[in-house]
Amino acid sequence: MTATTLESAVEEVARPVRPTPARIPMSRIVSVELRKSFDTRSGFWLMASIGILAVVATGATILFAPDDALTYGNFAAAVGFPMAIVLPMVAILSITSEWSQRTGLTSFTLVPHRGRVLAGKALVAVLVGVVSMLLAGLIGALGNVIGTSINGVDPTWNISALEFGYIILGNLLGMAVGFMLGVLIRNSPGAIVAYFVYSLVLPTVTTVLAETQEWFADKQPWVDFNYAQGPLFDGDISGQQWAQLGVTGLFWLVIPLSIGLWSVLRSEVK
C-alpha cells in the first residue's frame, strides 16, 4: 500500500487552471490591521479612550489649574499623560491578541509571511500614534483657548512645532517599546505587566540608584533608556542627548525587538 498503487487507481479530474493570483499588497495588510484594531468592543473603546481621556484631562486642567498655569504647555502635559499609557497598550494588544485570542491561526495562514503582518501592525501603530497625538494636541489647544477665555487671561502658546514633534517621537518610542514587549512575550496580560515594570518600576529604581550612588548618576544618561527620553518631552535635545538616546535605545529597544521578531518568525502558531 504505497503511493504508487494509489497513483494507479486515481483517475485525474481536471479543474480549470486559474491564473496565479496577485500577491497581497502591503496597503491591504495595513487596512485590514487597522480595521482589526477597531472591530472589537475592547479595541474600539481603547481607541475611543484616546479621545475621551484627552477631553477629560483638558477639562480637569481648566477646572483645577490656577490661572497662571493655563498655558498650552500645561494642557499638552495633561493630555500627554494618558496618551503615554494608552498608545503603548494599543501597540501591545495588536500583537499579543494574535496569540492570546489565537487569531494568528487565520492571520498567518491568509498572509503566510509573519514579517509582513507585523510590518502592517507597525505601520498601523505609527499611524494611530501620530493621528492620536495630533488629535490630543488639538483638544489641548481647544482647552487652552476655552480655559483662558473663561478665566479672562491671554492664551500662552509655549510649545513650538518642533517641540511638539519631539513629543510625538517620544510617544512613538513608547509604542515601539510596547511592540517590542508584544513580540517578545506574545501574551496580553504578560506584556502589559512587563510594560508597566519597564516604564514605571524601572525608572523609579534608576532614580533612587542615581540619587544614592554617585558612580551611577554619571552613567545614567548612557544606560537608562527612560531617562534618555526625557529631553524629548522637555522640548530640547542636544547632540550628545541624541547619542544617549541612540545608545540606550539600541540596548533597551532595538536588540530585544530583534530577538522578539526573530522568535516570532520561527515559533509555532497554535
Place this chain on the structure above:
Amino acid sequence: MIKVESLTKQYAGFTAVDDVTFTARPGRVTGFLGPNGAGKSTTMRIMVGLTPASSGYAEVSGRRFADLPNPGLEVGVLLDASAQHAGRTGREILTIAQRTMGLPAGRVGEMLDRVSLTDDEADRRVRNYSLGMRQRLGIATALLGDPDVLILDEPANGLDPAGIRWMRDLLRGYADRGGTVLLSSHLLHEIEVIADDLVVIGQGRIVAQGTKAELLATAGTLVRTPDVHQLAQALTSAGVSFTPSAATGSQDALRVDADPGVVGRVALDAGVHLVELRAADGAGLEEMFLELTADTQRETLTEGAAA
C-alpha cells in the same frame, strides 16, 4: 494537490511526526486518520506554515505554502474553529478574511448562506456561538476564496446530523469538481462514506495508505470462538498468520489471513468450537483502523487475544 515528503517534527526529544510521506490528489477526498495525539493536526499545521518542520517538506498546488501569493484563494484552511477573537462577530471575521484576500464584499453574505448561518447569528459575537456555529463559520472562512485545495482538521466536529450530511455533500461536490480535499476526522463512519483515499497515522508514522477500496478489501477470514487462545495456537502451528480482531467489540475474534475453509479445517483438527466463521471482506473502516493502530492505541482493545 497536496504533497507531503518525508515530513518530520521533533519536540524536545519527542517525535510528533515521523517521516510522513503522502499525496492528496485533485478530484479525491483524502481522509487522514489516526488515534489522539497521532500527529494529524501537527502535520496539517506544518503544511500551512504555522509550525516549522524539523525536516522534510510539504507542498500545496506545487509550491511551498509560504510561496503562495494569496493563499486564501488557493487553499481553504480550517484547523481550529475556536481560534477566533471572541469579541468579533461572525460577519466581521469573514469580512476580515474577505478583505485580506481582496474579494468583493458580497462574498461574505454568500458564504454565510452557504453554511446556513442566519443574518441574526452572523451579527452575534463569536463568544456566544455554539460549537457547531463556530465550525460553520470556520468552514465559511475556508471556502471564502473558492480554493482548489481544502485542508480541514475535524471539520465535522460539533455539527448536527443535518450539518454532517451537508458537509459530506459539500466535500463530495468539491472533489467531483476537481478540488483536492484533505480532512482528518475521528468520525470513521463519515470518512468511510466520503473518503476516496485514506492515510492512516499512528504515533507520528504512517501505518497504511491507499484507496479506501484497497484498504478495506483486505481479504481474510473472521473467526470467533470462546477459546481464542487454543485456536491461536492451532493456527500458529498450521503456519497461518492472523491478527486479533476488534470487529465484535470483544476479545473473542481473530482475523486470519486464509480462506474460511482453511480456518475451519484447522479449528476442526484442533477441536476448537467456533461461534462464527466468515470472509472478513466488508470489514468496516473501524475494524481496519483499530487493527492498524492497535500498537499505537491508548486503549489496548485487543489485549489478551494477542497471544
